[in-house]
Amino acid sequence: MLSKRLIVCLDVRAGKVTKGVKFAGNVDLGDPVEMAREYAGSGCDELVFYDITASAEDRAIDLAMVEAVGREVFIPYCVGGGLRHVDDMRAALAAGADKVSINSLAVTNPQIIADGAAAFGNQCIVLGMDVLRVEPSAEIPSGYEVVIRGGRQRMGWDAIEWAKRAEGLGAGEIVLNSIDADGTREGYELTLTRAVAEAVGIPVIASGGAGVPQHLIDVLTIGQADAALVASMVHYGDYTCAGLKQALHDAGVKVRMDWAG
Amino acid sequence: MTERPLQPAILDYGAGNLTSVANACAYLGHPARITRDPAAIAAAPRVIFPGQGAAGPAMAHLRAAGLDTALRAALAAGRPVLGICIAHQLIFEHSAENGGTTCLGLLPGTVARFDFPRAPAAGAARLKVPHMGWNAVHPTRAHPLFAGLRAGREAYFVHSYYPEPADEAVVLARSEYGGHEFVSAVARDNLVAVQFHPEKSGQAGLVMLSNFLTWEP
Numbered sequence: 001m002l003s004k005r006l007i008v009c010l011d012v013r014a015g016k017v018t019k020g021v022k023f024a025g026n027v028d029l030g031d032p033v034e035m036a037r038e039y040a041g042s043g044c045d046e047l048v049f050y051d052i053t054a055s056a057e058d059r060a061i062d063l064a065m066v067e068a069v070g071r072e073v074f075i076p077y078c079v080g081g082g083l084r085h086v087d088d089m090r091a092a093l094a095a096g097a098d099k100v101s102i103n104s105l106a107v108t109n110p111q112i113i114a115d116g117a118a119a120f121g122n123q124c125i126v127l128g129m130d131v132l133r134v135e136p137s138a139e140i141p142s143g144y145e146v147v148i149r150g151g152r153q154r155m156g157w158d159a160i161e162w163a164k165r166a167e168g169l170g171a172g173e174i175v176l177n178s179i180d181a182d183g184t185r186e187g188y189e190l191t192l193t194r195a196v197a198e199a200v201g202i203p204v205i206a207s208g209g210a211g212v213p214q215h216l217i218d219v220l221t222i223g224q225a226d227a228a229l230v231a232s233m234v235h236y237g238d239y240t241c242a243g244l245k246q247a248l249h250d251a252g253v254k255v256r257m258d259w260a261g
Numbered sequence: 262m263t264e265r266p267l268q269p270a271i272l273d274y275g276a277g278n279l280t281s282v283a284n285a286c287a288y289l290g291h292p293a294r295i296t297r298d299p300a301a302i303a304a305a306p307r308v309i310f311p312g313q314g315a316a317g318p319a320m321a322h323l324r325a326a327g328l329d330t331a332l333r334a335a336l337a338a339g340r341p342v343l344g345i346c347i348a349h350q351l352i353f354e355h356s357a358e359n360g361g362t363t364c365l366g367l368l369p370g371t372v373a374r375f376d377f378p379r380a381p382a383a384g385a386a387r388l389k390v391p392h393m394g395w396n397a398v399h400p401t402r403a404h405p406l407f408a409g410l411r412a413g414r415e416a417y418f419v420h421s422y423y424p425e426p427a428d429e430a431v432v433l434a435r436s437e438y439g440g441h442e443f444v445s446a447v448a449r450d451n452l453v454a455v456q457f458h459p460e461k462s463g464q465a466g467l468v469m470l471s472n473f474l475t476w477e478p
Contacts, residue, residue, distance in 0.1 A: 001437060003395040003415060040463060045395055070284050076417055076461050096280045098461065121314060123391055123419045172393075201389055226394070256395040256415040259463050 003256045004220045005045040005227035006244055007205060008234055010035060011052045012065060012081075018052070019235060029235050032065055036073045039234065043241040043259045047077040048101065048175070048229065054082025055104070061088065063095045070096025078126050086115050093120060101175060103128035104148040107155060107162075110169055117170025122202075127171040131159045131192060132179045144192050151179045159192070160199050167200045174200065175229065177207040185211025185232075193223035205229050213239070213247035220253050269293040269474060270305035272332070274312065274322040282311045282345070285460040289467060291474040299331035307341040307474070308332065310348040310454075313419065316372065317359030319347055329365055336367065336452055343473045344454030346420060349447065352454055353424045368449060369427035377439060388439035391421040398445050398457065400434045405476050406446070406453050406469050407434075414465040416457035418445075423456060451478040 010017045016028040017035050029035070036047050049069065051061045061082035069077060079092050080101030089100045100120075106113050106127055116125045130151055136143035144159035163174055176196050178189035188209045197204045203226035206219040216228040233239045248255045269286060271279055271293050279295050286293040286309070293309065294301070302308055310332065312319060323329045336342055344352055356362045356372035364372070377388040395415040400407050418436070423443040426432055433453065434446035445456045453473065459466035 001396065001439075002392065005394055070280060072288065074281075074285055074288070074460060074467055075463050076458075093278060094280060096278070096284060098278065098281070123313075123393055172391075203389060203393060226389075258411075258414055258465065 001254055003045070003254050004225075004248070005205075006043065006216070006241060006248070006255065007046045007048060007227050007229045008039045008044045008241065009048045009050065009207070009229050009231045010235075011050050011231070012062065013051075013053050015062070015065065017235070019232060033068045033072055035235075036069055036077070039241050040073050040075045041259070043245040043256070044075065045256055046075060046227070047073065049077065049079045050101070051079070051081035060084065061092055063091060066092055066095040066097050080126070080128060086112070086119055089116050089120065089124075093124060099124050099126050099173070101126040101128045103130065106166065106171075107146060107148050107157075110165070113166055113169040113171050117172070122170050122172035125171050126173045126175055126205075127163075127166045128175045128177065129159060129163065129166075129196075130177050130179055131189075133189070133192070142195060144195070147179060160195055163196045163200050167202050171202060173203045173205060175205045175207050176225075178209060181209030182207075184209050187211065187215040188219040188223060188225075188228070190218060190223040193219055193225050197224040197226075203227065213244055216244060216248060217251045217253060220248065221251075267306060269307045269309060270302050271295045271309045271311060272302055272328060273297040274319060274326060274328050278313060279311055281458075281460045282309055285467060285470050286474065289471045289474060291471075297326055297328065299327040302328060302331035303334040303338075305335065305340065307343075307476075308335050309343045309345065309473075310351075311345040311460075312347040312351075314347055315359055316347065316350060316356040316362040316364065316422070319351060320362055320364060323351070323365075332365070333367075336450075339451050339478070341473065341476045341478055342452050344452070345460070346456060346458055349454040349456045350422055350424050352447075352452065353426070356422060358422055367452060368424075368431050368447060370425055370431075371427075372422050372424050374422050375438065375441070375443075377441075391419055392438045393419045395462075396436050396438065396445075396457075398434045398436055398455075400446070401432050404433055404448055404453065405478075406448070406455075406472050408468075408472050410465055410468055416445075416455075416459065416462040416466060418457045420456055 078099035206225035207229040436445040
């Protein structure tokens with residue numbers, strides 16, 4: 001039986017894992033390779049690295065980092081940020097990444113999903129979705145709207161419809177981030193997660209809002225997500241991957257527990 | 262007489278991520294050489310036959326480059342060969358992928374696709390294809406590849422197809438997805454192949470790779 005996955009997300013800026021803190025700018029948390037090794041060694045099932053300044057600086061993803069991770073980390077990892085076209089995806093995959101994540105680019109140019117899937121296989125193409133809760137309308141019947149550029153631009157698209165369309169184009173997975181829940185530490189957006197998970201036949205990775213282990217349990221059961229993504233929960237040392245896996249296991253969620261030895 | 266190369270060879274036939282396999286070999290202290298040279302494959306002390314992608318294009322690449330012949334030569338010479346993922350399928354006779362693909366026929370049997378109804382039974386979780394993620398590997402017999410690992414260790418899978426060996430004796434491990442049991446490793450003589458990615462399966466995968474890199478069948 002397939003296990004539910006615990007995925008750790010690392011935002012990378014100028015070669016360091018970073019975390020945006022309100023009114024304080026960005027705080028460096030550590031070296032991406034060292035942190036990735038530690039997470040992989042303590043039960044994390046998969047990693048996601050976002051080069052968070054690549055797009056703003058209009059440059060390709062930091063390939064040296066992608067390569068450095070691959071030399072020392074032997075679990076799957078996905079990279080995003082600074083993927084402008086299929087050639088950028090090819091370079092990231094050749095550097096050792098297993099998957100590439102696209103978000104705003106897929107919204108402005110959906111064909112990139114199909115092109116990437118045709119070139120590398122659906123399993124390599126991860127669609128990142130940022131979603132905002134809105135009043136249901138004729139245009140957005142689910143009440144969940146697709147937003148891009150970190151939430152600054154509303155698209156007027158229904159999130160459920162976009163997820164289904166992206167699946168049809170060839171996306172292999174969806175990282176579903178709730179703008180409303182992100183940063184609150186009050187739990188994932190369970191209704192949204194479940195709605196998308198029921199609408200598509202590809203894995204859904206829940207993102208945004210995790211604060212305590214029960215939130216992961218809830219999103220993997222009630223929310224029907226295939227994987228739970230965490231960042232600050234483990235980055236600040238409040239929780240370890242091993243502790244989160246144990247909590248999931250104890251709650252009866254099927255997860256990989258034999259990472260050591 | 263040319264000197265026999267000492268490094269394991271990683272067979273490059275245009276099928277996806279070879280970097281990860283090379284990284285894992287280097288990490289384990291057995292740096293390997295990625296090559297598409299049939300002579301280098303035929304002469305290598307051991308061969309890793311990795312890959313991801315589809316059976317049709319993979320077979321076309323192998324044949325066009327003469328790598329199918331080189332692989333047979335390495336096997337006939339008794340060198341250890343490890344097939345990973347799509348290679349675990351290509352070693353059989355025929356795959357259903359790409360409208361039907363004639364494969365290498367190193368082992369008897371065929372390759373089928375996971376075929377689940379899109380609407381699950383009431384109360385059951387929907388089964389997604391590809392089968393992607395961590396799942397338990399249950400060896401059906403002892404093999405040096407699994408030395409030091411307890412049964413049921415989880416490994417990382419990404420696949421939509423799986424082999425159905427005609428000869429039960431080649432089966433090395435089984436896994437289960439959605440109530441459907443499938444063959445997740447096979448072995449015969451100096452050939453061993455796994456459906457999962459040992460290079461992406463954390464510590465358990467590294468143990469298997471290390472076992473292969475020191476295997477003397």
